[in-house]
Amino acid sequence: MFKNGFDTTRTISVTSGKGGVGKTSLVCNLAFELAAAGKKVLILDGDLGMANVDIFFNARSRLNISHVLENHCQLEDIIMEVAPNVHLIPGGSGVYGLSRLEPMQKHLLLDQVSRLNKNFDYMLVDTAPGIDDNVLYLNAAAQEIMVVVTPDPSSLTDAYALIKVLNQRYRENRFSIVANMVRDEQEARMVFKKLSDVAARFLCVGLDYRGFIPSDLNLRQSNRNQELVVRTTRSAPASVAIRGLAENLKGSERFTEMKGGLQFFWNQLSGVA
Ligand SMILES: Nc1ncnc2c1ncn2[C@@H]1O[C@H](COP(=O)(O)OP(=O)(O)O)[C@@H](O)[C@H]1O
Numbered sequence: 001m002f003k004n005g006f007d008t009t010r011t012i013s014v015t016s017g018k019g020g021v022g023k024t025s026l027v028c029n030l031a032f033e034l035a036a037a038g039k040k041v042l043i044l045d046g047d048l049g050m051a052n053v054d055i056f057f058n059a060r061s062r063l064n065i066s067h068v069l070e071n072h073c074q075l076e077d078i079i080m081e082v083a084p085n086v087h088l089i090p091g092g093s094g095v096y097g098l099s100r101l102e103p104m105q106k107h108l109l110l111d112q113v114s115r116l117n118k119n120f121d122y123m124l125v126d127t128a129p130g131i132d133d134n135v136l137y138l139n140a141a142a143q144e145i146m147v148v149v150t151p152d153p154s155s156l157t158d159a160y161a162l163i164k165v166l167n168q169r170y171r172e173n174r175f176s177i178v179a180n181m182v183r184d185e186q187e188a189r190m191v192f193k194k195l196s197d198v199a200a201r202f203l204c205v206g207l208d209y210r211g212f213i214p215s216d217l218n219l220r221q222s223n224r225n226q227e228l229v230v231r232t233t234r235s236a237p238a239s240v241a242i243r244g245l246a247e248n249l250k251g252s253e254r255f256t257e258m259k260g261g262l263q264f265f266w267n268q269l270s271g272v273a
């Protein structure tokens with residue numbers, strides 16, 4: 001299935017136990033920063049109920065995955081370049097369909113994915129929050145599961161619940177954590193410590209601290225204007241932090257992954273692997 005015998009796209013799902021913690025903001029701004037650093041990025045909008053990645057890029061999609069699955073068009077036709085080197089697969093509620101494909105549909109989809117295969121350095125998957133199986137399988141297919149948490153106690157307990165379910169149901173045992181809407185790095189480290197302490201006590205999982213994004217009105221305002229803070233206000237604290245996250249990701253590229261990349265992701269989704 002691999003075109004060149006290897007699959008080098010890094011796949012990262014961005015997820016959370018609770019909604020409204022900043023997943024979509026992170027996915028979009030991070031994608032933009034990675035692209036600005038010369039990477040080719042694909043975003044899969046996997047939030048079933050609230051697919052809004054296109055809005056963050058001030059783009060509007062007519063087609064989504066469901067049109068591909070219904071054979072109205074090709075995967076290529078629905079992918080939009082929403083910023084230079086940032087490509088979007090509008091998924092939305094069509095992502096539900098991926099978990100129950102007919103054999104013929106699987107074949108069709110995977111064939112189309114394999115043709116995209118070698119082009120992307122990163123695929124970022126924006127997911128719906130929570131522990132619904134319709135969401136979890138997106139995380140289980142990605143190489144890195146990036147859990148976004150905020151200092152809000154319910155965000156922490158919900159993140160813990162999510163990690164627990166992914167561990168018990170899907171045998172996932174590594175998670176990277178991003179603390180969002182924190183005062184500063186110190187608070188981010190505290191949030192991380194709280195989560196990793198309970199995880200270490202009750203679960204057999206490893207959590208890695210990936211970084212933080214401070215609470216920043218610039219980001220909120222940019223979102224409201226359907227803009228990306230990293231584009232409008234490069235010096236904003238949130239922009240600086242997101243650039244740091246992009247650097248951090250690029251810095252860890254050399255580590256070999258346990259799972260395959262883009263092809264593996266889609267194989268998993270459609271139940272082939
Ligand atoms: N670091 C931040 N500082 C200030 N506001 C933020 C920050 N991150 C997210 N927000 C705001 O929180 C709300 C939810 O963000 P969003 O990215 O849509 O979250 P999710 O995708 O997890 O539901 C939005 O209004 C967004 O502007």
Ligand SMILES: [Mg+2]
Nearest residue numbers: 023024047050
């Ligand atoms: Mg969202």
